[in-house]
Amino acid sequence: MDVVSPELNSLLPDEIMDTEAIIMDDDPPAESPxxxxxxxxxxxxxVPMETDVPAVPEIVSLCSxxxxxxxxxxxxxxxxxxxxxxxxxxxxxxxxTTSSLSRVSLTSGSLQKLSAPFTLSANxxxxxxxxxxxxxxxxxxxxxxxxxxxxxxxxxxxxxxIGKSGQPIVLQLPHTGSKSASVQGLGExxxxxxxxxVVTVSSxxxxxxxxxxxxxxxxxxxKTQVSSAGPIKFVxxxxxxxxxxxxxxxxxxxxxxxxxxxxxxxxxxxxxTLSETLGSSSKIAISPLKSPSKLTVVSVASQVPNSxxxxxxxxxxxxxxxxxxxxxxxTATSPAKVVSTHSTAQLQLPVQTVTxxxxxxxxxxxxxxxxxxxxxxxxxxxxxxxxxVRLVTATTxxxxxxxxxxxxxxxxxxxxxxxxxxxxxxxxxxxxxQTMKQVVPKPLTxxxxxLTTQTQQRLIMPATxxxxxxxxxxxLPPGTVLAPAPGSGNMGYAVLPAQYVTQLQQSAYVTLAxxxxxxxxxxxxxxxxxxxNGLSTSGAAFRPRKxxxxxxxxxxxxxxxxFANGEFCQNCNCTNCFNNLEHETDRAKAIKACxxxxxxxxxxxxxxxxEGESDxxxxxxxxxxxxxxxxxxxxxxxxxxxxxxxxxxVGCKNFEESPERKTLMHLADAAEVRVQQQTxxxxxxxxxxxxLLTRTTPAITSGGGRMPYTFVTKEVAEVTCExxxxxxxxxxxxxxxxxTAERMILEEFGRCLMRIISSAGxxxxxxxxx
DNA sequence: GAGTTTGAAACT
DNA sequence: CAGTTTCAAACTC
Numbered sequence: 001m002d003v004v005s006p007e008l009n010s011l012l013p014d015e016i017m018d019t020e021a022i023i024m025d026d027d028p029p030a031e032s033p034x035x036x037x038x039x040x041x042x043x044x045x046x047v048p049m050e051t052d053v054p055a056v057p058e059i060v061s062l063c064s065x066x067x068x069x070x071x072x073x074x075x076x077x078x079x080x081x082x083x084x085x086x087x088x089x090x091x092x093x094x095x096x097t098t099s100s101l102s103r104v105s106l107t108s109g110s111l112q113k114l115s116a117p118f119t120l121s122a123n124x125x126x127x128x129x130x131x132x133x134x135x136x137x138x139x140x141x142x143x144x145x146x147x148x149x150x151x152x153x154x155x156x157x158x159x160x161x162i163g164k165s166g167q168p169i170v171l172q173l174p175h176t177g178s179k180s181a182s183v184q185g186l187g188e189x190x191x192x193x194x195x196x197x198v199v200t201v202s203s204x205x206x207x208x209x210x211x212x213x214x215x216x217x218x219x220x221x222x223k224t225q226v227s228s229a230g231p232i233k234f235v236x237x238x239x240x241x242x243x244x245x246x247x248x249x250x251x252x253x254x255x256x257x258x259x260x261x262x263x264x265x266x267x268x269x270x271x272x273t274l275s276e277t278l279g280s281s282s283k284i285a286i287s288p289l290k291s292p293s294k295l296t297v298v299s300v301a302s303q304v305p306n307s308x309x310x311x312x313x314x315x316x317x318x319x320x321x322x323x324x325x326x327x328x329x330x331t332a333t334s335p336a337k338v339v340s341t342h343s344t345a346q347l348q349l350p351v352q353t354v355t356x357x358x359x360x361x362x363x364x365x366x367x368x369x370x371x372x373x374x375x376x377x378x379x380x381x382x383x384x385x386x387x388x389v390r391l392v393t394a395t396t397x398x399x400x401x402x403x404x405x406x407x408x409x410x411x412x413x414x415x416x417x418x419x420x421x422x423x424x425x426x427x428x429x430x431x432x433x434q435t436m437k438q439v440v441p442k443p444l445t446x447x448x449x450x451l452t453t454q455t456q457q458r459l460i461m462p463a464t465x466x467x468x469x470x471x472x473x474x475x476l477p478p479g480t481v482l483a484p485a486p487g488s489g490n491m492g493y494a495v496l497p498a499q500y501v502t503q504l505q506q507s508a509y510v511t512l513a514x515x516x517x518x519x520x521x522x523x524x525x526x527x528x529x530x531x532x533n534g535l536s537t538s539g540a541a542f543r544p545r546k547x548x549x550x551x552x553x554x555x556x557x558x559x560x561x562x563f564a565n566g567e568f569c570q571n572c573n574c575t576n577c578f579n580n581l582e583h584e585t586d587r588a589k590a591i592k593a594c595x596x597x598x599x600x601x602x603x604x605x606x607x608x609x610x611e612g613e614s615d616x617x618x619x620x621x622x623x624x625x626x627x628x629x630x631x632x633x634x635x636x637x638x639x640x641x642x643x644x645x646x647x648x649x650v651g652c653k654n655f656e657e658s659p660e661r662k663t664l665m666h667l668a669d670a671a672e673v674r675v676q677q678q679t680x681x682x683x684x685x686x687x688x689x690x691x692l693l694t695r696t697t698p699a700i701t702s703g704g705g706r707m708p709y710t711f712v713t714k715e716v717a718e719v720t721c722e723x724x725x726x727x728x729x730x731x732x733x734x735x736x737x738x739x740t741a742e743r744m745i746l747e748e749f750g751r752c753l754m755r756i757i758s759s760a761g762x763x764x765x766x767x768x769x770x
Numbered sequence: 771g772a773g774t775t776t777g778a779a780a781c782t
Numbered sequence: 783c784a785g786t787t788t789c790a791a792a793c794t795c
Contacts, residue, residue: 546791548790548791549790549791550789550790551789551790552788552789552790553779553780553788553789553790557779557780557788557789558778558779558780559778559779559780559788559789559790559791560789560790561790561791564779594779597779597780598779601779620778622777622778623777623778624776624777625776625777626775626776626777627775627776627777627792631775631776631792631793632776632791632792632793633775633776633777633778633791633792633793634776634777635777635778638792
């Protein structure tokens, strides 16, 4: 997920990550500036951080025959009725938030709203707009509440939106111009409009610029809720075969996940992108913010379009990422949470990856059911900045619906992993994340991706119950993962770095199950294809995080970069480190203490400035006194940004016109040029050597030519000399003049050479006869 | 690699 | 909130 390194933003496809159009201000813009590239910071927050996320939990589900209210009920199951197939119900982790109604509006690409099963547009795009939940807005939302969509290819696509009360979500297919959606969203929820950006709906490889633009123009207004802990549920249900959309084929493919956002006063823009390709791949992307740190990615790959089983594989493609489902959500004050949900429907989907957290400053929280601490083993992957948890045993199950679902990764070779749950089972085969970009906290950023480990692991959340430690869900460290203890009411949390979840991104299979513990008939086999430190498919996406050297802080204070970034220490040089799974309790306490001191402690320090200011600026500003803000002591300089009005530095030289700064920049540029030149020279030299070898080797090995030492052997030389002596003797016997003798010898030498050369290409020794 | 400098974080 | 202390990274030698 530090993501916050801006570099992370580049990790994801533009059409997904581009949240430029998102406006954080209360005043909804008439139209989102798709190409503006500037996000409107909220007036409320002096320094809008990239991690701002929607405060209101919301549930989005695809396909719902049942009324929204039913969908929001925990444990409820929607059964397919008639020709439409709709299933998948998610329950909120917090019962309080389950009461709201949500509506799903689907609009075809032609701007027609479908109140009934409708046909997806040719581009297979569905835009999900979140609409204010005010009762008055209900009418507008009610349009096109149909949740089932039939693709021209006969496939049926159902969307069920479940949201916290007052958090309806409207799903619309982007139409040309797509202003209807924007207008709709704008007209609603004026009280506290929330703009959603998003929505790319198209096949992975078919996302066109036009589509992206259309998506950008879509804005969704949402009623802002300051309430805390509203779970966001996200359910995707798809029936592959339209014909099979009978009651029997009830839930074919279901991807269930819950994204929870809590207590964020500011509703962040949210984008939901759904893309589907006929029978091949679909892409679902929910992208609230551009910041990778806030990115929650669930990728689902491949598929079995017409599975003999009722379970339908849902081919989903994340843009440019192949079969993937991308879910993004960020909350301003609280990291997004992804929670496996419990539903009555069984889910079996090929899922490629599930990622929670982001580069730079992951702001996602994943809640998993806790088991006992003994059930969890921390897995350290050398070189990886991600942490893994191995679930040893499955102990607890909760029928309350709070039980999280274990998420596991299996090898990309496709070992399906299924976690048995009383109500929901989700098995997702995952396609290798080819180009998936990750976000990593520190410029690592990100999690780009790609060295992967092939070890199979069980990924499960620790089960330590920490009732006394109830971290503020809105301010947990980036990428914090919360694992609720079994049993509602006395929830225990395991505060884990989001990196634990990140591995799901690369796993071949992801199994989500809720309740009933972690029993896994097939075993939870997870194979972590994990981005290793600094290595990623996207190049610098994941930059290796520097190991810390803490000695006295136990790595439980913000002095420790690892801790400050919400990461476990891994491959560090620290002593007496408590920043690991073994000291989960202490770590949780430390996190809480930090948050008590500063609720913004785990938010990225570098965020976007207000309008008219630099794109990036330090949220608090520096306090340098002696460094002139031109050394890495200065956080501004370290972040490669200039000091701003928020800084309290003395003798600052880190400003635009500073000659010292320019000098440093020039020196840095020169150094970089030198490095590049050296690299280029090395590359060229290496290439030349390689080329030379490739040219010489075949001649030697193919028999078409051999190096001289291979055929000018001692014997050949001796024979040649004998021939020359023979000529000399002949000349002497014939009493030839010396000149003639020399000529005869030279001529013979020439003949010998010709024979040697002609024999060079032969495998056998050259035969030289005088 | 040891020692110094620096400024954020933590503490009072 | 300001001053002081602690801490670990950045820097220097």
